[in-house]
């Protein structure tokens with residue numbers, strides 16, 4: 001038997017998996033990404049920057065602005 005089609009469709013519509021994350025061990029906490037994010041998804045928590053997956057839309061198909069502005073390669077990456 002295959003998967004229930006309705007369930008598969010529901011899961012594919014969920015946007016919570018569409019998000020980037022910040023690799024904390026590489027982040028220099030420069031803060032540049034915080035001001036570039038159009039969804040205010042990036043905030044400092046304790047002493048590291050984190051991306052709220054509930055707010056990040058991966059810039060809706062545009063190049064992710066956080067990754068573009070981040071001076072450290074491969075630090076804003078798909079979650």
Ligand code: SF4
Nearest residue numbers: 037056058059064066
């Ligand atoms: S990908 Fe876009 S929406 Fe997501 S955290 Fe980065 S700048 Fe914000």
Ligand code: SF4
Nearest residue numbers: 027028030031033070
């Ligand atoms: S731009 Fe990059 S290095 Fe700077 S705070 Fe954001 S994730 Fe960290």
